Amino acid sequence: MELIEICRILLLVLLLGCVIGVNLARSLLQSVLVFMAYSSVMCVLWILMESPDLAITEAAVGAGVSGMLFLLTLKKLREIDRKGGEKS
Amino acid sequence: MKDLLNRWLDGEFDAFERMPELQEGYDISLDRKHELERSAAERIESLPQTRQIAEKERKAFHLWYVIAAFACCLTLALVFLYMTAHITAYGRENPRAEAIADRYIERGTEETGAVNAVAGMILDYRAFDTLGESHVLFTALVVVMLMLKLDETNTRKDREDYYRVRFEKYYPTDKDPILRLAGTLQGSFILLFGIYILLNGHLGPGGGFSGGAVLGTGLIILASSLGDADIDHFLTEKRFRVFTASALIFYILAKGYVFFSGANGLDNHIPKGTPGAILSAGLILPLDIAVGVIVACTMFGFYSLFRRGGIGGDETDD
Numbered sequence: 001m002e003l004i005e006i007c008r009i010l011l012l013v014l015l016l017g018c019v020i021g022v023n024l025a026r027s028l029l030q031s032v033l034v035f036m037a038y039s040s041v042m043c044v045l046w047i048l049m050e051s052p053d054l055a056i057t058e059a060a061v062g063a064g065v066s067g068m069l070f071l072l073t074l075k076k077l078r079e080i081d082r083k084g085g086e087k088s
Numbered sequence: 089m090k091d092l093l094n095r096w097l098d099g100e101f102d103a104f105e106r107m108p109e110l111q112e113g114y115d116i117s118l119d120r121k122h123e124l125e126r127s128a129a130e131r132i133e134s135l136p137q138t139r140q141i142a143e144k145e146r147k148a149f150h151l152w153y154v155i156a157a158f159a160c161c162l163t164l165a166l167v168f169l170y171m172t173a174h175i176t177a178y179g180r181e182n183p184r185a186e187a188i189a190d191r192y193i194e195r196g197t198e199e200t201g202a203v204n205a206v207a208g209m210i211l212d213y214r215a216f217d218t219l220g221e222s223h224v225l226f227t228a229l230v231v232v233m234l235m236l237k238l239d240e241t242n243t244r245k246d247r248e249d250y251y252r253v254r255f256e257k258y259y260p261t262d263k264d265p266i267l268r269l270a271g272t273l274q275g276s277f278i279l280l281f282g283i284y285i286l287l288n289g290h291l292g293p294g295g296g297f298s299g300g301a302v303l304g305t306g307l308i309i310l311a312s313s314l315g316d317a318d319i320d321h322f323l324t325e326k327r328f329r330v331f332t333a334s335a336l337i338f339y340i341l342a343k344g345y346v347f348f349s350g351a352n353g354l355d356n357h358i359p360k361g362t363p364g365a366i367l368s369a370g371l372i373l374p375l376d377i378a379v380g381v382i383v384a385c386t387m388f389g390f391y392s393l394f395r396r397g398g399i400g401g402d403e404t405d406d
Contacts (some may be wrong), residue, residue, distance in 0.1 A: 023157040052204050052293035056191040056285060060301035065387045068308060 008048055015041050028077075032070040039063040100142040166287040192294075201360035201369035210295070211372045211379075215343050222379055225386045226336060238397030239277060271313020278306035282384070290369040296379025303380060304387025311391070325400035328385055335381040342371055344376075 018038035025031040039062030046055035133139060179185045192209055200208035210218050286299030311319040349355070360366030392399045 006237055023154055023161070040400070053204075053295060055297060056298035058295060060298060061387075063302065064305040065308070065390070069390055070098055076394070079133070086247050 004048070008045075011041055011045055011048070015045065028074055029071075032067060032074065034071070036063045036067040062079070091101060124364055158329060169330055197363050200372065201363055202253070202372050203363050203369075204290055204295070206293075207295050207372055207376070208369070211289075211375050214372070215375065216347070218375075218379065219343060221297075222336060222339060222382050225382055228384045229332070229389050229401045230396065232393050233399075236393045236397055253310060267313050271309055275306050275310035275313065278302060280382075282306055286376060286380040287366065287373070290372045291366070296376040297383055299376070300380035300383025301387060303384035304391075307384065307388040308391045311388070316396070322401050323388070328389065328399050332385045335378040335385075339366055339378045342374065346371060 001027065015038065018034055018041060021034040022031050039058055042062065043059040044051070044054045046058055053065055134296045192205060192213065196208045196213075197203060198211040202208035204214065282299050282302035282305075284299075285294035285302055286296065289295030289299065307319065308321075346358070358370045360370050363369070367373070389399050
């Protein structure tokens with residue numbers, strides 16, 4: 001098997017792990033972080049599937065802006081307290 | 089004290105029984121009343137039984153939540169897989185579908201002037217779809233603004249968030265030199281990269297949407313590391329509105345002209361240029377810039393509205 005195939009399978013397994021991890025995470029903050037990791041893995045996968053246009057968008061929107069919006073929403077919901085730590 | 093909670097849950101016991109009733113002519117201030125209510129509620133909450141029940145409920149809810157999330161995801165995944173398995177067969181029923189794809193690949197560069205076939209497709213052949221997407225973003229921004237914008241009309245002046253968030257700026261990040269330097273370095277290079285993607289859309293991977301998203305991310309990084317004052321100085325709410333609206337109007341006018349002339353079989357007199365040069369591909373580059381401005385403004389507007397309920401500084405500052 002070629003190296004690129006192994007990389008692809010590893011990334012797909014990581015993607016599945018992230019998808020399951022989003023649901024299983026203990027707090028919403030962890031869910032958001034795992035979701036951002038999911039987007040980063042997906043970005044690499046888009047490049048392997050030869051669509052760099054989508055990869056750039058996925059990196060900027062999925063891992064950047066939407067994660068940021070989720071974090072800001074959590075802050076509004078008082079899940080994260082003011083010092084940046086996690087509420088018990 | 090032990091059965092207090094169960095009695096309260098059964099409705100026998102009134103947690104607020106010690107609270108003085110408000111009688112006519114009996115003057116007790118509302119703050120005092122609220123304080124008494126709060127202290128009674130805190131007394132109930134601090135009981136160990138309450139904590140046990142709350143913990144049980146939390147665990148049960150968490151379990152149910154995980155199961156429901158898995159069920160929803162599985163259902164959606166199955167539906168999407170089923171649809172994808174059938175959508176190619178459905179497309180093949182149309183005899184012209186393959187011919188259209190072949191024509192995009194073979195004659196795309198010649199007809200649109202764009203080396204990047206994807207840009208030629210989304211901003212020339214399928215430009216009407218992109219116009220709709222820009223309007224979806226614009227509408228989303230308008231709705232977020234309607235829901236989250238704070239001003240004097242929807243906040244109480246003495247105690248609510250408006251003055252605290254907009255004036256005191258309760259995360260003074262601009263005092264931290266490390267954050268400031270790292271934010272400046274990262275943000276400037278990300279902005280530069282965003283501009284490169286935006287202007288390079290017809291020549292390589294990139295284009296309006298991705299470039300605009302990168303630009304928006306760079307603006308967010310700059311705003312969150314340098315503090316809001318610097319960005320407010322540059323991107324006031326008035327300029328924000330002007331940028332977004334003029335980009336949309338430019339897109340509509342430019343593409344409307346091409347649609348109108350093309351539908352009537354006229355030449356639109358827009359030079360295609362040499363494929364591969366930076367000034368080529370007819371309208372694709374200006375349209376890319378218009379879409380990029382809309383997307384960048386939308387992303388930064390989302391961030392700003394979610395964070396402090398407004399874009400730019402206060403309007404009276406301008």
